[in-house]
Each structure stands twice: as structure tokens, then as C-alpha cells.
Amino acid sequence: MILNAKIPDGPLEDKWTTYKEKAKLVNPANRKKLNIIVVGTGLSGSSAAASLAELGYNIQSFCFQDSARRAHSVAAQGGVNAAKNYQNDGDSVYRMFYDTLKGGDFRSREANVYRLAECSLNLIDQAVAQGVPFAREYGGYLSNRSFGGVQVSRTFYARGQTGQQLLLGAYQALIRQVGIGKVKLHTRHEMLDLVLVDGKAKGIIVRNLDTGDIERFAADAVVIATGGFGKIYYLSTLAMGCNASAIWRAHKKGALMACPSWTQMHPTCLPQAGDYQSKLTLMSESLRNDGRIWVPKLKDEKRKANEIPEEERDYYLERRYPTFGNLAPRDISSRAAKERIDAGFGVGPLNNAVYLDFSKAIKEQGIDKIREKYKNLFSMYKKITDDDAYQAPMKISPAAHFSMGGLWVDYELMTTIPGLFAVGEANFADHGANRLGANSLLQASIDGYFILPYTLTNYLAGELKTEKITIKHRAFDIAEAEVNEQLQLLVNINGTKTADHFHKELGKLLYDKCGLSRTAKGLTEAIAGIELLSGKFYRELRVSGTEGEINAELEKAGRVADYLEMARLMCYDALTRNESCGAHFREEYQTPDGEALRNDKDFCFVSAWEWPGRGIEPILHPEPLVFEFIKLSVRSYS
Amino acid sequence: MKLHLKIWRQRDAQSNGALVDYDLDGIDQHMSFLEMMDTLNGQLILNGDMPVEFDHDCREGICGSCGMMVNGQAHGPVAGLTVCQLHMREFKDGATIYVEPFRAAAFPLKRDLKIDRSAFDRIIQAGGFISASTGSAIEANNLPITHDMAESAFDSAACIGCGACVATCKNSSAALFTSAKVSHLVKLPQGKLEAEKRVIQMVGQMDVEGFGHCSNTEACEVKCPQGISVLNIAMMNWEFNKSSLLG
Numbered sequence: 001m002i003l004n005a006k007i008p009d010g011p012l013e014d015k016w017t018t019y020k021e022k023a024k025l026v027n028p029a030n031r032k033k034l035n036i037i038v039v040g041t042g043l044s045g046s047s048a049a050a051s052l053a054e055l056g057y058n059i060q061s062f063c064f065q066d067s068a069r070r071a072h073s074v075a076a077q078g079g080v081n082a083a084k085n086y087q088n089d090g091d092s093v094y095r096m097f098y099d100t101l102k103g104g105d106f107r108s109r110e111a112n113v114y115r116l117a118e119c120s121l122n123l124i125d126q127a128v129a130q131g132v133p134f135a136r137e138y139g140g141y142l143s144n145r146s147f148g149g150v151q152v153s154r155t156f157y158a159r160g161q162t163g164q165q166l167l168l169g170a171y172q173a174l175i176r177q178v179g180i181g182k183v184k185l186h187t188r189h190e191m192l193d194l195v196l197v198d199g200k201a202k203g204i205i206v207r208n209l210d211t212g213d214i215e216r217f218a219a220d221a222v223v224i225a226t227g228g229f230g231k232i233y234y235l236s237t238l239a240m241g242c243n244a245s246a247i248w249r250a251h252k253k254g255a256l257m258a259c260p261s262w263t264q265m266h267p268t269c270l271p272q273a274g275d276y277q278s279k280l281t282l283m284s285e286s287l288r289n290d291g292r293i294w295v296p297k298l299k300d301e302k303r304k305a306n307e308i309p310e311e312e313r314d315y316y317l318e319r320r321y322p323t324f325g326n327l328a329p330r331d332i333s334s335r336a337a338k339e340r341i342d343a344g345f346g347v348g349p350l351n352n353a354v355y356l357d358f359s360k361a362i363k364e365q366g367i368d369k370i371r372e373k374y375k376n377l378f379s380m381y382k383k384i385t386d387d388d389a390y391q392a393p394m395k396i397s398p399a400a401h402f403s404m405g406g407l408w409v410d411y412e413l414m415t416t417i418p419g420l421f422a423v424g425e426a427n428f429a430d431h432g433a434n435r436l437g438a439n440s441l442l443q444a445s446i447d448g449y450f451i452l453p454y455t456l457t458n459y460l461a462g463e464l465k466t467e468k469i470t471i472k473h474r475a476f477d478i479a480e481a482e483v484n485e486q487l488q489l490l491v492n493i494n495g496t497k498t499a500d501h502f503h504k505e506l507g508k509l510l511y512d513k514c515g516l517s518r519t520a521k522g523l524t525e526a527i528a529g530i531e532l533l534s535g536k537f538y539r540e541l542r543v544s545g546t547e548g549e550i551n552a553e554l555e556k557a558g559r560v561a562d563y564l565e566m567a568r569l570m571c572y573d574a575l576t577r578n579e580s581c582g583a584h585f586r587e588e589y590q591t592p593d594g595e596a597l598r599n600d601k602d603f604c605f606v607s608a609w610e611w612p613g614r615g616i617e618p619i620l621h622p623e624p625l626v627f628e629f630i631k632l633s634v635r636s637y638s
Numbered sequence: 639m640k641l642h643l644k645i646w647r648q649r650d651a652q653s654n655g656a657l658v659d660y661d662l663d664g665i666d667q668h669m670s671f672l673e674m675m676d677t678l679n680g681q682l683i684l685n686g687d688m689p690v691e692f693d694h695d696c697r698e699g700i701c702g703s704c705g706m707m708v709n710g711q712a713h714g715p716v717a718g719l720t721v722c723q724l725h726m727r728e729f730k731d732g733a734t735i736y737v738e739p740f741r742a743a744a745f746p747l748k749r750d751l752k753i754d755r756s757a758f759d760r761i762i763q764a765g766g767f768i769s770a771s772t773g774s775a776i777e778a779n780n781l782p783i784t785h786d787m788a789e790s791a792f793d794s795a796a797c798i799g800c801g802a803c804v805a806t807c808k809n810s811s812a813a814l815f816t817s818a819k820v821s822h823l824v825k826l827p828q829g830k831l832e833a834e835k836r837v838i839q840m841v842g843q844m845d846v847e848g849f850g851h852c853s854n855t856e857a858c859e860v861k862c863p864q865g866i867s868v869l870n871i872a873m874m875n876w877e878f879n880k881s882s883l884l885g
């Protein structure tokens with residue numbers, strides 16, 4: 001299979017304009033006859049569904065929560081990037097493009113990344129028009145802050161709840177279309193399979209989580225906007241219900257999966273406190289603007305943080321990366337923390353954390369200023385840990401956070417299955433091997449508001465004349481039967497261990513062997529380990545109740561079943577990439593001072609994987625990355 | 639810690655429900671309340687019983703999925719928290735804890751602690767938005783908004799839609815929820831154009847859904863995890879009366 005990314009010809013700055021000018025249109029009367037399924041109501045799904053409905057298409061929208069507004073985009077704290085250059089600090093579309101490409105360690109497409117930066121300008125306008133209450137200066141103009149890995153202030157924010165406010169804007173746009181009758185919203189519905197007819201995406205099978213009923217939906221195109229799958233590590237910053245199921249089932253139906261092992265570990269999360277723990281809460285990266293990260297210089301330090309004198313503290317980020325210091329990009333900060341923790345300098349009861357210290361900022365700026373900036377974060381910290389970060393440093397550690405990998409898509413955001421599109425965190429596109437902070441709310445929004453309305457229309461223009469598929473088609477019978485079979489299989493095992501048990505085991509294994517740093521040996525062991533764990537899962541799982549009722553345990557079990565298969569692919573992905581780039585750090589490939597060693601000669605490609613069937617090794621289809629406009633450089637932050 | 643739990647179990651809206659006793663041992667005081675519930679559920683499953691169904695997702699107090707009455711209080715005894723952020727250190731060893739669903743006629747029960755809050759979505763659908771279709775926006779900085787007004791709009795917009803206000807109110811009123819959206823949008827210049835229609839329709843929908851009337855007890859504000867102020871209700875009433883009289 002030769003992958004064609006369908007990048008338009010011409011100069012970088014003109015590609016998207018050229019595409020839009022040449023894309024095929026569907027006339028308004030015909031749009032009313034076309035149906036689109038959008039799975040997911042996060043920023044990407046809501047913005048897509050609302051914008052497509054505004055154009056006149058009929059939309060069926062799905063989410064597993066009880067309201068569209070609860071999608072996990074709601075949890076994003078820090079902000080959203082845009083190259084507005086309101087601060088007059090030298091920002092531009094080109095600079096944002098370059099920062100993003102470099103931040104991703106040159107493992108994404110120039111054309112996609114440029115478009116992301118270009119469309120960022122409109123997103124802020126759109127959000128403000130919807131009533132998103134971004135932070136403002138006293139003069140009434142929009143305020144910005146800077147985020148890890150860049151030297152300009154291009155991040156727009158709404159206190160510590162930017163994701164919530166952007167999502168509410170998109171949700172309100174969506175719900176407005178529900179009122180108008182252009183969107184039919186199905187909350188508490190989980191996509192369990194994709195239906196193909198003649199190789200094209202024509203529908204989905206879903207489970208109604210409130211009744212257990214299996215339902216069918218047919219459409220002229222399907223959009224997957226189901227978010228990230230970092231929850232595969234069990235302990236993560238994601239919500240409990242986040243899953244890989246929709247993308248995994250699409251993968252098994254033929255959509256290639258790209259770079260699934262590229263997971264961003266966020267450096268500023270609360271450390272694990274015990275085995276019972278169900279998630280790791282993120283403390284916004286914005287804290288690194290004023291907080292300094294350190295560990296004691298002494299191993300097995302017993303003193304409290306405040307009792308350790310300045311000269312006995314190791315501000316390791318400032319030491320290793322003097323230019324960026326505490327603002328070094330996420331992958332670098334997380335790895336540096338892991339290095340110190342593994343070397344025995346970790347702090348906290350489980351020695352699994354590092355300090356994030358505000359004492360200098362409080363001394364310099366005053367406690368009131370710090371309170372104004374971070375009040376909600378400090379109080380969240382207090383709520384969870386019962387500690388006061390105004391008095392003593394926070395304890396933080398890296399946690400699984402963002403999936404750079406996902407369904408492979410071309411420039412039009414279409415997967416390798418015609419008519420199946422993937423947007424937001426569910427796709428692999430713009431972030432390369434490492435995502436820059438505040439770029440993914442942006443990507444999710446841009447995909448839905450500004451890109452899909454053109455590219456999906458371009459596809460649908462070709463579908464007007466094809467035969468209308470209904471849910472009576474045989475392909476739906478087959479897919480539904482498979483879904484039922486899988487659900488019954490899980491319910492009938494009747495073993496002695498809960499789905500959470502297997503999920504936790506899998507998470508530990510992945511953190512250990514396919515986490516912040518990887519080795520060929522570890523990954524090979526992991527593949528065998530996952531095989532074993534899968535075997536146990538299908539022998540020892542216990543799910544209470546039946547498939548024909550509300551059953552949260554069954555939902556979990558289905559997700560874990562898919563995670564087990566996804567995890568195996570992640571390990572193959574990491575094992576075959578014999579280089580270190582971005583979040584993917586292979587211990588065999590590093591410089592003498594421990595920095596990532598990229599290999600552009602052999603690995604300047606996107607790994608796109610084909611599902612070969614159960615038990616068989618996945619098949620790799622590399623998509624070469626061609627850099628026409630910039631020169632690859634070593635990504636140095638020292 | 640040891641706990642005696644009394645949890646509301648109900649198969650579906652049609653069945654009768656009852657409080658069921660569970661004894662739980664070995665609870666770590668640093669566990670969150672929902673992690674305690676996970677522990678209980680883990681034991682129930684292995685005993686062949688049905689686990690307690692409850693809604694939850696983000697577990698960091700922002701999605702609004704979780705919500706239950708803990709010892710008679712929405713989200714439990716600590717102010718300014720959702721139940722997913724409540725920790726067991728707030729309870730004494732050996733404590734008896736009552737766990738019940740949010741109750742309101744407009745929130746029909748699905749199972750155990752799971753309820754149907756779709757009425758909230760329909761209130762927003764009635765007008766809780768600005769009609770700004772994609773592509774029609776003007777340059778953002780052409781619309782200056784004072785710092786204080788933006789902050790004030792944010793305070794209203796911070797509602798997470800959990801329903802604690804309704805569950806706490808003796809009249810099961812949705813006034814705090816509805817007013818938060820009305821105020822958020824009317825405080826902003828871009829939201830003023832549709833203000834009159836919005837408030838009339840949203841208040842109308844509130845009644846259609848069967849929520850009660852607000853009698854100003856202000857209990858909702860006390861139990862709101864986001865600290866949404868009852869001043870929003872005053873603002874909604876003002877806007878409503880203005881629109882009814884002048885509109």
C-alpha cells in the first residue's frame with residue numbers, strides 16, 4: 001500500500017488557500033440529502049458537527065457521557081495557542097509553524113503544521129464570537145501567556161479552565177443545531193464497530209449504555225472524534241471513560257494506525273499515592289512559568305523541602321537546559337524528572353516525585369500576585385493532597401497525558417478508509433513525536449471548525465450519485481452480530497478478576513516498558529507480557545450483570561479488551577523505530593550526555609500500521625516525510 | 639479505616655429502591671470518595687453482586703458527571719468540591735455514610751445513583767448560546783471587553799452542570815444553573831443581541847422540564863462546587879422582568 005498524503009502543490013503559505021479554492025462543492029439543496037455521523041462531542045466533534053450542520057448536512061452525533069458538554073476537552077486547563085502576535089513579541093504564522101514542527105522533533109508534515117498555525121488566527125475570533133470569556137488586559141484586549149517550549153507569548157486562556165470554556169462554546173453551537181433540527185444527539189451511546197460497504201465507511205454500530213440495546217446508524221460519511229487513549233496506561237490525566245475502542249475497531253476494519261506509541265508524558269502531574277488510585281491529576285504547565293523544579297542533591301534526603309538549603313538543591317532543568325530552564329518542552333522535562341527519580345533522588349513517601357517550588361516567585365512578586373495567577377490550581381492541589389503549596393513546594397511527577405499517535409489521516413483528515421475521517425486527538429497529524437502545550441485544543445478546534453467543512457464536502461461531492469445505504473444492508477447484520485458475540489464473550493467468562501485489575505496490570509507494564517524510555521529488550525518482553533495478560537483476561541475476567549442493561553463493568557471490560565490489542569501494536573511501533581525522537585526515547589539511541597539521538601537518514605517517516613488479524617505481526621507502511629521548506633536541525637534546548 | 643455504608647440501590651425508575659448496608663474495611667484516608675466506591679464495587683463484583691452504578695468521568699471536578707448525596711448533602715460535607723474530589727480523610731474511622739442519588743422530578747433515576755440530567759441540555763438548547771456560525775466572526779481584538787467584565791462573565795460561565803443546585807434546593811429549582819448561563823452571555827457585548835429572547839425561552843424551558851420555582855433560600859450557592867453566586871439569579875430575574883415588560 002502506497003500512502004498518499006494528498007498535499008497540495010505550491011508554496012507552503014498558499015497550500016491551504018489553493019486547496020480551498022479547488023475543493024469540490026455540494027450545492028445547498030443536495031447537502032440536505034446527505035447524512036454524516038460524528039462520533040465524539042469534544043472540541044473536535046462538537047465543532048465538526050455544528051459547522052457541518054450549519055452548512056446544511058444532517059448530523060448524527062454520539063458521545064458516551066450523559067451530556068455532550070462532559071467530553072474530556074473540558075479538562076484542559078492551560079490554554080490555546082494562536083499566532084495573533086498581539087504581544088508584538090515577534091510571533092508569526094511561520095514562527096508558530098516552525099516551533100510546532102521543531103517541538104514535534106520533525107516527525108510531522110510541513111503542510112499540515114503550517115495550516116494549523118494559519119488557521120489559529122480564526123479560531124480565537126470564532127471563540128470570542130461564541131462568548132468564550134478569555135482573560136483580558138485592563139485595556140480590554142486579549143491577554144496572553146507563554147507555554148513550555150517557545151519564547152513568545154501566544155497562549156490564550158480562560159483562567160485555569162480554557163478547555164471547559166472552549167468546549168462550552170462548541171457545545172452551545174452544537175446544541176443550537178440540535179434545536180434547529182440539523183443535529184440528532186445521542187448521548188450515552190458507545191461506538192462499537194464501523195460498517196463498510198464496498199470498502200467505504202457507511203455507518204456504525206453503537207451500544208445504548210442506558211438500555212444495553214445495540215443500534216445501527218447509516219450515513220454517507222463517518223467522522224471519528226473520540227479523543228486520546230492515554231488512559232491505556234491506567235494512571236493518566238485522562239477521564240475514566242476515555243478509550244481506544246472507536247479508533248481500534250476502525251483500525252481492525254482497515255484504517256491504518258499511525259505512531260501509536262508516541263504518548264506524551266506530562267511533567268507536572270500529582271504523583272501516585274497508592275494502589276487504589278484511579279487517575280493522576282494534571283497541574284497546569286503554566287505553573288512552570290513561576291515554579292522552579294528541583295530535587296535534593298543528597299540521596300535518601302530525610303529533611304523537609306523547606307529545611308534543605310539552597311546549595312543542596314539540584315535545579316536540574318536549569319542546570320541541563322540553561323536557555324529554557326523550567327520551561328523546557330514536556331518530553332525533555334518529563335525525561336529529566338524520570339532520570340533523577342530513577343537515580344534515587346525522588347521525593348515524597350514513595351520517592352516518585354520532584355519538587356515544584358514557588359518560594360522565589362512569591363518572594364519576588366508577592367503572594368497576592370501568585371494567588372491571582374494560580375489560585376484555582378493551588379486550591380486544587382490542597383483539595384487532593386491536603387498540602388499548602390504557598391508554604392512548601394508541590395510534589396509532581398510525569399504521567400501519561402496525550403496521544404500524538406492515532407488513526408493515520410491525509411491532508412484532508414481522511415483515513416485510509418474512504419469516507420472515514422478522524423479529527424482531534426484521535427488522529428495522528430500535526431504534533432509529530434511531541435505536542436507543544438496549548439496546541440491540541442487548537443488542533444481539535446481547527447479540524448472541526450475550519451478543515452472538515454471543506455474536505456468532507458470535497459469527499460461528499462463524489463458520493464451524491466452512489467447508492468444510498470440503509471441499516472438493512474447485510475454489512476450491518478454482520479457487524480452487529482460480531483458486536484453481540486464480543487459482548488457475550490466478555491459477560492460469559494465468569495472468572496475471578498475485575499476489568500480494572502487487568503487494566504492496572506497493563507498500565508504498569510506499559511509505564512515500565514513502553515513509557516518515558518524504551519529498550520528493544522524491554523519492548524520484546526512487553527509484547528510477550530501482553531500476550532500472557534490477554535490470555536488471562538479472556539480466562540479470568542469477571543463482569544457482573546448482562547449485556548442487556550446498564551452495565552458500567554461491561555463498558556470497562558470492552559475498553560480493556562481493545563487496550564490489550566492496542567498496547568501490543570504500541571510496542572511493535574516503539575520496537576521498530578530505532579531512533580529517539582520527541583516522546584519516543586530509546587535508550588540505545590542517545591548522545592553521551594543523555595539527549596535523544598534522532599536518525600533522519602533511516603527514520604524520517606510516519607509509521608502507519610495495518611491490522612493483519614489476531615496473533616499475526618502488524619504490517620508497517622512507512623509514509624516518508626519530505627521537508628521542502630525547512631532544514632531539519634537537531635532539536636536542542638540547552 | 640472501617641466504614642458502614644448505606645447506599646441507595648434501585649434497579650430502574652419503575653422499581654422500588656432502598657438503602658442497603660455495606661461494611662467496608664481497609665480504606666485508606668487518602669482515597670477519594672469515588673475510589674472508595676471503586677473498592678466496594680470491586681468486592682461486590684467478586685461476590686457475584688451487581689456493583690453500584692454511578693456517573694463519573696474526569697475525576698477532577700470539571701466535567702460535572704459525578705454527583706450524589708453524601709450524608710444528605712450534595713457532593714458531601716465539604717464546600718466547593720465535587721464528590722470526585724472529596725477524600726476519605728474528611729470522615730472518621732468507623733463512620734456511617736449515607737449515599738443517595740440527586741433527587742428531583744426533572745432528574746429521573748436510571749439506576750442506583752445514576753440519574754438523567756438531560757433537562758439541563760434542553761434548557762441550554764432553548765437559548766443558552768450566541769448564534770455565531772462558523773466563519774462569521776470578526777477579528778477578536780476589535781471587540782474590547784473590560785478585564786472585570788470578562789472575569790465576571792467567566793465566574794458565571796464556570797458552571798459544570800452537575801445538578802447539585804437542583805438536588806440541594808427544597809423546590810428542586812434549576813434557577814442557579816439557568817441563571818449562570820443567562821448571566822455569562824448577557825455580560826458580554828456579543829451576547830446582548832439575543833438577550834431578551836434567550837432569557838424568556840430558557841426560563842420557559844425550566845418550567846416545561848418540571849423544575850420548581852426559586853424561593854431565594856440560597857442553599858444552592860452553598861453547595862455549588864464552582865461557587866456560582868446567587869447574584870446570577872438576581873440578574874436573570876432582572877433580565878426576565880425587563881424582557882417581559884419591554885419585549
Ligand SMILES: Cc1cc2nc3c(=O)[nH]c(=O)nc-3n(C[C@H](O)[C@H](O)[C@H](O)COP(=O)(O)OP(=O)(O)OC[C@H]3O[C@@H](n4cnc5c(N)ncnc54)[C@H](O)[C@@H]3O)c2cc1C
Nearest residue numbers: 040041042043044064073078079191227424425438440441
Ligand atoms: C488534563 C488535560 C489537560 C489538557 N490541557 C490542555 C491545554 O491546556 N491546552 C491544549 O491545547 N490541550 C490540552 N489538553 C489536550 C486537549 O484537551 C485534548 O487533546 C483535546 O481536548 C481533545 O479533544 P477531542 O475532541 O479530540 O477529544 P475529547 O474532548 O476527549 O472528546 C472525545 C469525545 O468522544 C466521545 N467518545 C469517545 N469514545 C467513544 C466511543 N467509543 N463511542 C462514542 N463516543 C466516544 C466522548 O464521549 C467525547 O465526547 C489537555 C488534556 C488533558 C487530559
Ligand code: FES
Nearest residue numbers: 695697702704722
Ligand atoms: S467526575 Fe468529573 S466532576 Fe466529578
